[in-house]
Amino acid sequence: MKKQRSTRAALVRFAQVATASAAFALIAACGGGGDDDNSTPAGGVKLQVVSFGDSLSDVGTYAPVAAANFGGGRFTTNPxxxxxxxxxxxxxxxxxxxxTGGFGTPPATQAGFGYAQGGSRVTNPIGIGHATTDPANYTGALTVPVVTQVQNYIKAHGSFNANQLVIVNGGANDVLFNLQLVAAGQMTQLAAAGAIQQAAKDLVGVIGTILQSGATHVLVSNVPDIGTTPQGMLSDATTRGALSTFSSIFNQTLDGALQAVNLKSKVIYLDVPPKLANITANYQQLGFTVSNTGTACNLKAMAEAAQKFGEPDPQDFATSxxxxxxxxxxxxxxxxxxxADTVHPTTHLHALYAQFAEQTVAGTGLGK
Incomplete structure (x- = not known):
């Protein structure tokens, strides 16, 4: 019982912080189906999707623990x-x-192509919620960095191919991790900006590896303006400003670095901030009643329920x-x-961003 509670506590501590990375999971698509028949899918062409990134793209790394103990399992309005x-x-x-794995369970290789993991940074294996520097100790989140996710794919499959859509995101946790150090007085803002810029440059290197390894359709999503999520809107002006500034620093560096090595034209680039701003400005016309000032998940009630069950840190359960x-x-x-929570999108928001993503992909002549 004690071990189970320890595992639960570790999981929720991670989730509370890692939620911030999944506000960036804003590109979803509607409809479609499995690839077990020869019919033409909604996208107009059959493609195998391979994804790398953080919690915005995590399709269930921690679900075996989260779903079994609490319901949920992904960073959104489950199911x-x-x-x-x-x-x-x-x-x-x-x-x-x-x-899959983490929180007391060793990592286990599965057959899927969803490599993204909640809490992951671009190159640093000690991501948000990673409880230890000992790679053999799995008390926290796995947080395999994006660079290693790609290496793991290549080791297992050798190369990419023209029948795949490779999706890459990253950097949000690098922004948040470094801002946490600034807030704690352990890093200056100038040093944090430098670290975030380096993370963006490193992500360009990862994208280059993917292209060099045979990928022909690579969708790259940048980081949204985190200051405009509920996390930013419900914070003080200084914190909100820092979230926006450092999000912009990452995106500007990413864009510039891609252009500097002539890769911008070789990827499908999804510029998230203006699309999110448009949705927020027109939320009522799009069917929402609450924009970036509230959460679909009753976070207060979730924390109160955890408190009744004797959890030492009940607020940690207030996450999507x-x-x-x-x-x-x-x-x-x-x-x-x-x-869904202070940063993760709901099912509806995912669907709206999907339309932008689909149009961006179609603009390259792929599918419809």
């Missing part, structure tokens, strides 16, 4: 899917985890990783709220 799963369906594929229909603020909130 809604994260965007890469929906994109896969749109192109006639099904996306499942490439690895454990959100289910039973814990929504109101019935149907997965469709009427933009955000």
């Amino acid at each position: 809604g899917q994260v965007w890469v799963q929906n994109v896969a369906q749109y192109y006639g594929d099904t996306l499942t985890p490439a690895m 990783l454990f959100c289910s229909p039973e814990t929504l603020t109101v019935a149907g909130a997965d469709q009427t709220y933009m955000y």
Whole structure:
């Protein structure tokens, strides 16, 4: 019982912080289906989807623990899917985890092509929620960095091919990790900016490796303006400003570094901030009743329930990783709220961003 509580506590401590990375899972697609027949999928072409990134693209790395103990299992309004799963369906594929584990369970290789993991940074293996520097100790989140996720794919499969859509995101946790150090007085803002710029440059190197390894359709998503999520809107002006500034630093560096090595024209680039801003500005016309000022998951009630069960840190349970229909603020909130928690998108928000992503991909002449 003590071990189970320790595992639960570790999981929720991770989830509370890692939620911030999944506000960036804003590219989902509607419809589609499996690839077990020869019919043309909604996207107009059959593609196998391979994804790398953080919690925005995590299709269930921690679900065996989270779902079994709390319900939920992904960083959204469960059972809604994260965007890469929906994109896969749109192109006639099904996306499942490439690895599961963490929080007391050793990592286990799975058959899926969803390599993204909640808490992961671009190159540093000690991501948000990673409880130890000992790689053999799995008390925390796995947080395999994006660079290693790609290496693991290449080791297992050799190369990419023209029948795949490779989706890459990253950097949000690098922004948040370094801002946490600034807030704690352990890093200057100048040093944090430098570290975030380096993370963006490193991500360009990862993208280059993917292209050099045979990928011809690579969708790259940048980081949204974190300051405009509920996490930023409900914070003080200084914190909100820092979230926006450092998000912009990462994106500007990413864009510039891609252009500097002539890769911008070789990828499908999804510029998230203006698309999110447009949705936020027109939220009511798009069917939402609450924009970036509230959460679909009843975070207060989730924390109170955890307290009744004697959890030492009940507030840690107030995250979308454990959100289910039973814990929504109101019935149907997965469709009427933009955000599941303070940063993660709801099912409806995923779907709206999907339309932008699909149009961006179609603009290259791929599918429809």
